[in-house]
Structure formats: structure tokens, C-alpha cells
Amino acid sequence: MSEQAKPRSCPALFLTAPASHQGKTTLTAGLARHHRNLGRTVRVFKTGPDFLDPYILERASGNPVYSLDLWMTGEADCRHRLYDAAADADLILIEGSMGLFDGTPSSADLAATFSVPVLPVIDANGMAQTFAAVAYGLSNFRPGLPFHGVVANRVASARHAEMLSEMLPPSLRCVGTVMRDDAMTLPERHLGLVQAQEIVDLEQRIETAAARVAVTGLAELPPLVVFTPAVGTPVPRLLTGTKIAVARDQAFSFIYPANLELLAALGADIAFFSPLANEPLPSADAVYLPGGYPELHLGTLAANSVTKATLHAHVAAGKSLYAECGGMLYLLDSLTGNAGTTGAMLGLLPGNATLQSRLAGLGLQSVELDGATLRGHAFHYSSLQTPLAPHTHARRASGTAQGEAVYRHGSMLASYLHCYFPSNPCAAARLFKP
Template sequence: MIACPALFVSAPASGQGKTTLTAGLARLHRQAGRRVRVFKTGPDFLDPMILAHASGAPVQSLDLWMVGEEACRALLAQAAREADLILIEGVMGLFDGTPSSADLARTFDVPVAAVVSAKSMAQTFGAIAFGLAHFRADVPFHGVMANRVGSARHAQMLQEALPDDVRWLGHVSSDALLELPDRHLGLHQASEIADLDARLDRAAEALAHTSLAELPPPVAFEEPARGGAVPRLLEGRHVAVAHDAAFSFVYPANVALLEAMGARVSRFSPLADEPAPANADAVWLPGGYPELHAAVLARNARSAASLRAHCSDSKPLLAECGGMLWLLDALTDAHGRRTPMLGLLPGEATLQKRFAALGMQQLESVAHGALRGHTFHYSHVSTPLAAALTARNPNTGAHGEAVYRHGSIVATYMHAYWPSNPAFTAALFHGTAF
């Protein structure tokens, strides 16, 4: 066992300010000279960018299904060895999903601090806090923090409404200067928020005089059983990854796995019209926001030519979600503007104003077993291609995202968590998965 102070920041729902306050808390403790490691519950790319900027360290995902309990245990134990404080930001509401944030907090006995947006609320705050604290007796509960409070009197009313056995952690006043901007898919990317440091410093200052700023109690994390080394299934392979504001949805664990399997990973920016390296054995186009940069991508000829040459040489190209959209013939945004794309994958995509798919996904391969991940997108693809494989929702069994194969291209909306199946992952980058 190795002990480290740890806190699980959750809420009754999305939109309560979890990321802002978790990031502010990380910044506050980092300013005090502490080593902070932050985790994000469930599949997410945007919140971890903010949390990584605040804490100064990469943010890994924790999810009992996608990542797996033993892998979560190993990540937490490693963080406990390196850090003075562990923070875990939950997903949606505390009890939402299967598995939920509550399941994760219970599994590792991490106390939960609930953030509740108290805007337009008074005594009902106490009822919500009571429900969060008592809905499940097996979930360790640390206390409740009121966010977006209108005045000192408002804060007093909220505190007086709390049951005696629910700890008041303080309040943060409504302040547009510390709120984080968002759009479809979630928060803006950290690199796009020009005054992000000022917002994080303001959040840290707002939290400094609350009980939430105190170091939480130490949590004992069990050292996982030693597993074998990851097989060097990509030894000597060069994998080039598109990486910029248009293609940034990357789990750090995915890149770490490629490197652990022996791959050399390099990066290129399609937005800067950088070509994919000619000597790359495989290319990965991750998800992101190509729709926000469609006009730039359409005129960047060097990047386009390099990918056409890569595919002409029958080298593997893996495209996820936004990466897949760039490969299509055209992309139409939510306002009806149609922009030609690379034309390497037959079909077109259209963005809509509501999400088209959301949830966990699992691919099953006879040769390689199950690969886990998730999907979340606002676009719809129309293509003459038949699915080479179709993912399923692990909770309902319903059909999920199609995986398309076209020449050496493998493309899908599904964002895979590659450590869930290294052999499947290696086959994708060798071009032998199907």
C-alpha cells in the first residue's frame, strides 16, 4: 500500500463547474509547491487539456470498463508514489452511467467532494446535498461545495439548508472571469483560451479560503500485481501522428502504448501544412475539430499530397472521428457551408446542431479479441462503403459505429483506448487488423 491525499470532485450533473474548480484546486496546490496529479473519469479529451495545463502534468483517464480496474489501480499507485495530492474529476453526475463516478470512488475509497451550482437555488441545495451524500452508503463522502453563489447572504442560506451530517466546504461566487468557454463537444481546448492562466489563477484565489483548499485525508492505494512487459509488437515502426488544434483528441495512454510497443512516434501539423513524414510506416489522424478549420485544411496542399503519397504506397492510415472527416470527399458544417476535403475516402459528412452519437463502444475481432473505446460526435457520414466491422454498445448490445476499410485506410467514428488491447492496436498499425 502507498498513501497519498486524494479527492474525487463530482457533482449532481454536467455543467456544475467541476472542471473549473478541479483545475483551480490543482493550480492552488501547485502554487503552494505540491506535486499534483489529476485524473479524469471516463472518456474525455477536452477537460484533461485544461487539467493538464493547471497541474503541469499529463492527465490520464480512469474508467472501470474502458481502462479496466487493474489498470486504474496501477495508474493511481504510480501517481501516489510521485505526488503530494491526487485529484480525480468525475463525469456527468455522481451516479450517472455504468460504471459511474460513484463506482470508481467506491472501488478506490476516494472521498467525494460534490460541486453544486447554486444559481437560482436556495434551500433545495440542502436536499441535493443530502441525496448525494446518502443515496449510496458505500460511497465515501467528503462534503459539498456551492458554486456560482450570488452573495454572502445567499451562501449563508445554502449553508443553513445543509443537514448536520453533510460537511460544508465553502462557496465560490459567480464570476464570468473564471468560467471556462465551451462549444459543441465540450470546453474549448486549452491552447485556444488566451487568458487561461488568468482564469485558473482566479479560480485558485476563489478557492484559497474555502475548506476545499485543505489537503484531503490520505488514501491507501494498493500496489497492483506486477504484469509482464508490453510485447514489442511495433519494434522499429515509425508512426506519424497529426497533432494541432484540428486533430488533438488523443489519450496520453495511447501514445505511451505505441512507444512501449517499440514504435517511434513523430508529430506533424496539417493546419501548418506540414507533410506527414515520407519515411513513416503508418499515419494516425486522431479526432478533433476539422470542421472549425475546414477552409485551411482544404487549401493546405503539402499535407494533402503527403497523405495521398502515403496511401498510394499502401501504408496503413488510421483515422478516428475528425480524422476520418478530413479524408472524405467533402464536409458540410452546421450552417450549410460545404468544403472539399482530401477525397481519400468516398463519402461526405454533414454536421448537425445536436450530437449524433454518444456512448461506450467495443469492437470484437476473431483474430485479436475486444478493443474498447467510445464515441461522441455531431456529424453524420454518408458513404457507399460497407462496414468492415461494427462496434457495439457494451451495456445494451446495440449496434454502434462502423469501421470502414478502403485500401490501406481504416476509418471510424470510434475513439479507441488502445491499452485495452495492444495486439489489436499493433495490427491496425501493421495493416493486418482485417
């Protein structure tokens, strides 16, 4: 084995929970910031598809946060990113998705694959001795899963902390009890946490969480984990000479960092522009409109005529435009938000969409385009009405229900699906060719 291919060791911990809304992101961010404040290099990863938590974890750790998913990103991609992180990190943290055993594959599957010790965060609000039953169930449901202990979150008092831990068996330790503190709670909206760039006191909230973590057993470095290298495949320079304009602002921010890095590795030149700021489209061969929150900026987007005119000119010239979820909604004739307010959008894709109070689409999916398959996911609350017939449909990773519709209209390709470009670099390159 060559020097470069030797295994690497790094302290690592997998923060999970019995369900969503237990405070995983807050404590992961606090833990990352605590160790960063001590001068350590912290690399954080997020399990599964997620655009919101990673930005908060990036602010906390000071390093980019990548997604790990055995299906969407693939085991080799996960292995490569963890191995790469172990080269210079003093601590690797992985935040799970939903509950420990939820999903196929689950957080437990990922933790077991890479032997990263699991630490469930359990919201103890309204709970006493039953805390021990939940903790015991999580630790024993899957024999052989590396288990570091449990954390009691949102604890009311010292007496409450005693009640939570007194029934735990000797073999299961409570690593820490974190007191309830609204000053570190992260605000939420319909798609999850509020975006990092919108939380004006985010730094203060992260530092408060770090201070809470510092006085618990969480502050101790976890055990060393050995990470082995993955065999990499060179990325072909299929986009050399191609300039891609990418929308990026508070309305269009759902972009995997790995997607942008893959486009650069393919040889593309990337230029960013802001529809919210009414910026003209940069001179480009292709456009990428990612997802985000256009429904929160209806009036501004409707009034921004410069961006609209230059995007119309781009499409009229027959140049490629690829849009995902919120980016697709921006292409429509109109979009109606959850307050019933309707805003005129670009009018490039016939139809309109309406935001609903209930989830309209969720899950890991793949799409085959021109014989090549890209993997990704969908997560949206809006419904689309369009006279266009779908070009194709995505396929769900599990179950038999039909996946998201994919529309091809002139030089545009649009869908609710968020694709993970490194899942198939050659297929990703084709998205940006006419």
C-alpha cells in the same frame, strides 16, 4: 510483499456533481493550481472518456492527465495509474464525469472501488434551501460511499451562502462556497469545453479559480487514501522498427496520452505533423489521424495541398492509415460544418459528412478486429454518408443498439470510434500494420 509492491498513501479527493455544467473542471483546475502554487506535486485524473478537460487540468497541475474508467481503461489500468501517481504526489484529484451516479460504470463506482472521498460541486445559481435537499440526496443515495462534503458553486452573495447551508444536517458539511465569477468561467462549444490551446487567457482564468478556492475549506488537504499496486503485464515490442506519423494540432488533438505512451512501449518511433500548417507527412510506415475539430478549419484544410499530396502518396504505397472520428472526416470527399459551409477534404475515403445541431453518437463501445478486441468510446455531432459497406460494427458496452460502423478501404481503417490502446496492446499494434 516486496518493497516495490507495498501500498502507498496520498491525500486524494474525487470532485463530482449532480449533473454536467456545474463547474467541476473549473474548480478542479483551481484546486490543482492552488496546491501547485504552494509547491505541492498534484496529479489529476479524469473519469471516463474525455479529451478536452484533461488538457485544461494538465495546464493547471503541470502534469499529464490520464483517464480512469472501470470499463474502458479497466480496473487494473486505473489501479496502476493511481498507484504510480501516489509515489511522488502530494495530492491526487479525480474529476468525475456527468453526475455522480450517471453511467455504467459511474463516478460513484470508481470512487467506491478505490475508496476516494467524494466531493460534489453543486451549481447554486437560482437555488436556496433546496441546495440541502440535493446535497442530502447525493450523500445518502448510496450507503457506504466515502463522502467528504459538498461545495456550493456560483454563489451570488454572503447571504445566499447562508441560505444554502442553513438546512444542511450536522452530518453533512459544506466544505466551501465559491462566488460567481465570470473571470474564471471556461468557454464551451458543441463537444464541450473549448480546447486549452485556444483559450488565450487560460492562465488568468485558472489563477482566478485558484484564488477563489484558496479562501474556502477546499484549500485544506483531504484525507489520506491507501492505493495498492496492480499486477502488470509486460508490453510486447510488436512495433519495433515502425515509424508512425501522428497528426497533432488544433484540428486533430483528441489523443489519449496513454495511447501515445503505449505505442512507444510497443517500440514505435512517433513523429508528429500538422495538417493545419500544411506540413508534409514525415517518412513513416503508418499514419494515425486522431479526432478533433476539422469542421472548424474547413477552408485551411481544403487549401493545404502539401499535406494532402503526401497522405495520398502514403496510401497509394499501401501503407497503413488509422483514423478516428475527426480524422475519418478528414479522409472524406467533403465535410459540411454547422454553418452550412462545405470544404473539400482529402478524397481518400468516398463519402461526405455533415455537422448537425444534435448529438449523433455517444457511448462506450468496443470493436473486434482480427479476433482481438479494443475498447473505446464515441462522441460526435456529424453524420456520415458513404457508399462503402462497413467492415464491421462496434458493440456498445450497454444496451442493444448497434455500435459505430468501422470502414476498411485499402490500407485505411476508419471509424467514429476513439480507441483506448492500452485496453489491448496487441490489438492496438495491429492498427498500424498493413
